[in-house]
Amino acid sequence: MIPINALPHLKNSMLSYAIGYGILYLKQIKTLSLANGFFASKPRRYHRQNKARLVAKGFHQWPSLDFAKTFSPVMKPTTIRVFLCLTLSKGWPLRQLDINNAFLHDTVNDNVYMVQPPGFVNSTLLHYECKLCKAIYGLKKASHGWYQELKGYLLQFGFINSVENASLFLYSKGTIIGYFLVYVDDIILTGNNSSFLEAFVHQLGHHFSLKDLGHLHHFLSVEVIPIVDGIFSLSTQAHY
Numbered sequence: 001m002i003p004i005n006a007l008p009h010l011k012n013s014m015l016s017y018a019i020g021y022g023i024l025y026l027k028q029i030k031t032l033s034l035a036n037g038f039f040a041s042k043p044r045r046y047h048r049q050n051k052a053r054l055v056a057k058g059f060h061q062w063p064s065l066d067f068a069k070t071f072s073p074v075m076k077p078t079t080i081r082v083f084l085c086l087t088l089s090k091g092w093p094l095r096q097l098d099i100n101n102a103f104l105h106d107t108v109n110d111n112v113y114m115v116q117p118p119g120f121v122n123s124t125l126l127h128y129e130c131k132l133c134k135a136i137y138g139l140k141k142a143s144h145g146w147y148q149e150l151k152g153y154l155l156q157f158g159f160i161n162s163v164e165n166a167s168l169f170l171y172s173k174g175t176i177i178g179y180f181l182v183y184v185d186d187i188i189l190t191g192n193n194s195s196f197l198e199a200f201v202h203q204l205g206h207h208f209s210l211k212d213l214g215h216l217h218h219f220l221s222v223e224v225i226p227i228v229d230g231i232f233s234l235s236t237q238a239h240y
Contacts, residue, residue, distance in 0.1 A: 055136070055137045072147045072184070073167040074183075075167040075182075079165050079167065079168060080181070080220070083168075083181055083190070084224070086179070087190045090192065092190045092191060092192055093194055093197065094188060094189075094215060094216040094224070095189040095201065095213075095215070096186075096187065096188055096213040096214065096215070096216040096217065096219065097186075097187040097188075097201065097204070097211065097212055098185060098186060098210060098211040098213055099150075099185040099208055099209070099210050100185075100210060102150075102184060102185035102208075103137050103146045104134050104136060105134075105149050105150075105209075112131070112132040113129045113131055114129065114130045116128070116129070116130055143184065146184075146185075147166075147182075151169075154169050154180060157171075157203070159178075160172075167181060167182050168180070168181055169182075171191070175192075175193075177192045178190070178191035178193075178196060183220060186219060188216060189201070
């Protein structure tokens, strides 16, 4: 069972490590405001990885007063199928990327304050609250802010956003073609030039903290297995 609160689980060695790592990372990038912890056990390739998420109490935020736009694109199943079929027919490589703590890449320009996270209260500043400098999980517009941050970088790089599906980006320059598909922090990348893909992933990694997972294996509860005659997809809900 996945716990929803950090404090009772600080003595659990596996979860406390995930919590501590999350707190350390937030300090490193100067994200100061934290709240309850959210945990998940996420498959990484074929083994599990414990993850901790510090979540803001976004249910205290009011529309129009604390936030405006919250839209973040949801990938259409048809887009995934067409994307995989195109890659198969062209014989292009499929690369998978995972953005680390995606929402934290967006800067908060409004004044948002939070209590210090339970279990990590500064003993010398007990009556202080935290001012949020970067977005965090739980904020109403965190997903929208992250998408806008990523979209801005891709457009600057030379990608074009699909009119029909906001989660799809296309790159075309000379003989080089590339496709970029994103669902929150999960990314699939393909194209007709391996050198371009390698260079792009390298530059993207300088701008955003990410994990290069290599060839596509799992995406949105679907296991993708390359075989001689094509790509065979199998639902893997049991992993979650």
